[in-house]
Amino acid sequence: MTPTAPAVATDTAVRLDAVTKTFGSGDAAVHALKGIDLEIGTGQLAVVLGPSGSGKTTLCNIIGGIETATSGDVTVGGESIGGRKPAELSDFRRDHVGFVFQFFNLIPTLTARENIEVIIELTGRGDKTRAPELLESVGLGDRGDSFPSQLSGGQQQRVALARALATDPAILLADEPTGALDLDTGRQILALLQELRDRGRTVVVITHNTSVAQIADRVITVVDGRIESIKDNASPANAADVTW
Ligand SMILES: Nc1ncnc2c1ncn2[C@@H]1O[C@H](COP(=O)(O)OP(=O)(O)O)[C@@H](O)[C@H]1O
Numbered sequence: 001m002t003p004t005a006p007a008v009a010t011d012t013a014v015r016l017d018a019v020t021k022t023f024g025s026g027d028a029a030v031h032a033l034k035g036i037d038l039e040i041g042t043g044q045l046a047v048v049l050g051p052s053g054s055g056k057t058t059l060c061n062i063i064g065g066i067e068t069a070t071s072g073d074v075t076v077g078g079e080s081i082g083g084r085k086p087a088e089l090s091d092f093r094r095d096h097v098g099f100v101f102q103f104f105n106l107i108p109t110l111t112a113r114e115n116i117e118v119i120i121e122l123t124g125r126g127d128k129t130r131a132p133e134l135l136e137s138v139g140l141g142d143r144g145d146s147f148p149s150q151l152s153g154g155q156q157q158r159v160a161l162a163r164a165l166a167t168d169p170a171i172l173l174a175d176e177p178t179g180a181l182d183l184d185t186g187r188q189i190l191a192l193l194q195e196l197r198d199r200g201r202t203v204v205v206i207t208h209n210t211s212v213a214q215i216a217d218r219v220i221t222v223v224d225g226r227i228e229s230i231k232d233n234a235s236p237a238n239a240a241d242v243t244w
């Protein structure tokens with residue numbers, strides 16, 4: 001068995017202070033986030049839980065530097081990313097963040113291996129020769145030459161996970177990573193995410209599915225753009241034992 005990293009984080013990977021996000025203005029303004037304070041420790045697996053429309057994706061995109069907050073401070077890996085310009089945010093994403101999405105977002109005309117290699121090429125981070133090893137680490141060592149359409153949903157998500165790890169990001173953000181998968185396949189993805197946490201990576205999983213919260217060190221519940229609760233879980237369930 002691999003040793004489990006301590007659930008209690010020693011330092012902070014992500015910190016949000018009074019973060020708001022408003023889309024649009026005037027009568028059409030949507031207040032997606034209404035003052036979010038939270039902390040996620042380095043090496044923690046945090047689950048952001050909340051109903052559809054509660055602001056989870058917006059929160060995830062602000063942590064990952066895809067969107068900017070309307071007000072408040074965002075600190076990731078000890079660096080404030082609040083006032084950064086788009087080009088600087090793009091550097092920040094490249095250097096620090098891996099993303100996994102609900103619908104995998106693989107490039108359909110590239111093989112599994114090429115989907116990973118292209119990210120390494122584009123970002124200039126990582127080592128292209130490691131693509132097979134990355135596929136191996138998600139249990140797809142023999143599918144490098146398959147195109148996304150030749151893979152199941154769960155396999156495609158595993159390729160997406162390998163791709164997200166190709167640049168060795170300090171933090172992995174997964175927005176509804178099991179949302180398009182059946183239960184068993186979803187469990188396999190959660191197990192991989194948990195394994196990454198065990199190896200010391202900070203993992204943030206966004207979900208509307210309360211079952212997913214069972215695997216978290218910290219559960220951050222968001223309702224209507226506000227934090228409803230933040231709870232620490234002293235003994236998170238193993239993904240294999242998650243009940244749905
Ligand atoms: N680009 C956008 N423009 C306008 N409104 C948006 C945009 N993105 C999200 N919203 C709104 O912000 C709120 C929160 O959305 P979102 O963060 O996607 O929630 P969740 O991921 O929890 O379903 C919703 O009311 C949504 O319609």
Ligand SMILES: [Mg+2]
Pocket residue numbers: 056057058
């Ligand atoms: Mg969402």
